[in-house]
Amino acid sequence: METSSSGGSSSSVFSLPAPFNRSARLSLLLALSTQATLQAQRNIQSLTSEAVKYANPRRGEARNLEEALMSVPDLETIPYQVLRREKNYEVREVQSYVVAETTMPGRSGFDFYGSSQGFNTLAAYLFGKNLKKEEMEMTTPVLMSRIQSEGEKMEMTTPVISQQTDGGQWKMAFVMPSKYGDNVPLPIDKSVTTKRVPSKVVAVTAFSGYVTDDMVKAREQELRKFLERDPKLQVKESAQAEISQFNPPFTLPFMRRNEISIEVELVDP
Numbered sequence: 001m002e003t004s005s006s007g008g009s010s011s012s013v014f015s016l017p018a019p020f021n022r023s024a025r026l027s028l029l030l031a032l033s034t035q036a037t038l039q040a041q042r043n044i045q046s047l048t049s050e051a052v053k054y055a056n057p058r059r060g061e062a063r064n065l066e067e068a069l070m071s072v073p074d075l076e077t078i079p080y081q082v083l084r085r086e087k088n089y090e091v092r093e094v095q096s097y098v099v100a101e102t103t104m105p106g107r108s109g110f111d112f113y114g115s116s117q118g119f120n121t122l123a124a125y126l127f128g129k130n131l132k133k134e135e136m137e138m139t140t141p142v143l144m145s146r147i148q149s150e151g152e153k154m155e156m157t158t159p160v161i162s163q164q165t166d167g168g169q170w171k172m173a174f175v176m177p178s179k180y181g182d183n184v185p186l187p188i189d190k191s192v193t194t195k196r197v198p199s200k201v202v203a204v205t206a207f208s209g210y211v212t213d214d215m216v217k218a219r220e221q222e223l224r225k226f227l228e229r230d231p232k233l234q235v236k237e238s239a240q241a242e243i244s245q246f247n248p249p250f251t252l253p254f255m256r257r258n259e260i261s262i263e264v265e266l267v268d269p
Contacts, residue, residue, distance in 0.1 A: 075137075075138055075139055075140045076137065076139045076140070076175075076177060076178065077139060077140050077141065077175070077246075078094060078095065078097050078141075078175055079094075079095045079097075079178075080092040080093060080094040080095060081093045083201070083266075084232075086226070086230070088205060088222075088223075088226050089203050089204060089205040089223060089226055089227075090203070090204055090205075091201065091202070091203050091204075091233065091264070092201070092202055092203075092204055092261075093199070093200075093201050094199060094200055094201070094202055095199050096196060096197060096198050096199045097175055097176070097178070097196070097197055098175070098176040098180070098181070098182060098184055098194060098195070098196050098197070099173040099174060099175055099176060099194065099195060099197055100122055100125055100126070100173060100174050100176060100184070100187065100192055100193070100194045101122075101171050101172065101173035101174075101192070101193055101194075101195070102118055102121045102122055102171065102172055102173075102189075102191050102192050102193075103118075103147075103169060103170070103171050103191065104117060104118035104169070104170040104171060104172050105117050105118075110144070110211050110212055110213055110216070114170065115144075115172070118170075118171075118172035119142070119172065121189060121191060121192060122172060122173070122174045122192065123174075124189065125174075125187045125188075125189060125192045126138065126174060129187070129188050129189060130185035130186060130187055130188055131185055131186045131187075131188060132185040132186075134185050136176070136177055136180075136184075136185070137177050139174065139175045139176070139177060140175075140246050141175075141244035141245055141246040141259070142172065142174065142244070142245045142246075143172075143173060143175075143242050143243060143244045143245070144170065144171075144172060144211075144242070144243040144245070145171075145240045145241060145242035145243060146170065146240050146241070147169050147170060147171055176194070182196060200263050201263065201264055201265065201266060202242075202261040202262060202263050202264060203223065203226075203227055203230075203233060203235075203261065203262050203264050204259050204260070204261040205219065205222075205223050205226075205259065205260055205261075206257060206258065206259045207219060207258050207259075207260070208253065208254050208255070208256050208257065208258065209253045209254070209256060209258070210253055210256070211243060211245060211258055216241070216243060216260065219241075219260045220241040220260060220262070223241070223260060223262060224262065227262065227264065231267065232266065232267055233264045233265070233266065233267060234264060234265045234267050235262055235263075235264055235265075236262075236263040236264055236265055239262050239263040239264070240262075241260055241261070241262050242260070242261050242262075243258065243259070243260055244258065244259040244260075244261065245258050246258070246259075
C-alpha cells in the first residue's frame with residue numbers, strides 16, 4: 001500500500017505486486033493467443049471446407065474423354081432425371097426451381113465486363129444484400145441465355161442465366177438454394193428480380209473450355225441439327241438456348257464443364 005497526502009488529507013492507492021502483474025499479463029496474453037488461434041483454425045476449416053467442394057468435384061457419367069475430364073463442384077444444383085442418353089446429347093426432365101436474375105451490360109454475355117458485372121450484382125444479393133441481410137449458399141451452375149426480342153414469347157430461364165436480344169442484351173441468373181422454396185429473401189438492388197422456373201424437358205450437350213459467343217452459336221446449331229433428326233423430340237416453339245457454367249474462374253479450361261440446353265417436347269409414338 002502506498003499513502004500520499006495533500007493539504008492535510010490522505011488517500012490510498014492499491015497496486016498489485018509486480019510478480020502478480022506479470023503473471024496476470026502473461027495469462028491474458030495466453031488467453032488472447034489461444035482465442036485467436038482457435039478462431040484462425042475455425043476460419044481455416046471453413047475455407048478448407050469450401051475449397052474441398054471444388055478440389056473434390058463430382059463427375060457425371062461421361063460419353064467421351066472430354067466429358068470424363070470435366071469437373072462439377074460439389075454444390076447444390078438443379079435436380080433432374082435423365083430420360084434418354086444419345087451419343088451427342090441427353091434428354092432431361094428438370095424439376096422446378098427459383099432463380100435470382102439481373103440484366104447484364106454490354107452486347108455479349110461472355111465478355112469480361114458484362115459477365116463480371118452481372119455476377120457481382122447477383123453475388124452481392126446472395127451474400128447479404130437483401131432485406132433479410134441473410135447470407136445464402138452458392139449453388140451451381142451459372143446459366144446464360146439470350147433474351148428474346150420484344151413481342152416474342154418469353155421462355156423461362158435457368159440458374160445463372162444470360163439472354164440476348166437482337167440488340168445484344170443478356171440476363172444472368174443464380175439458382176436459389178432449394179430450402180427457401182418461394183420464400184427467398186427480397187433483393188435490395190432493384191436490378192435483381194426473383195422468379196420460379198417451371199419444370200421442363202430439355203436436350204443437353206456438354207463441352208469444356210472457356211465460353212465465347214462464337215462457340216455458343218456453333219454448339220447451338222450443332223445441337224439443333226441433332227434434334228431435327230430425333231423423331232422422338234420436337235424443339236419447343238421460341239425455345240432459346242441456355243448456357244450452364246459450373247466452375248469457378250480458376251478452373252483449367254479442359255476441366256471446365258459447360259452445357260448448352262434447348263427446351264423440347266416429347267413426341268408421342
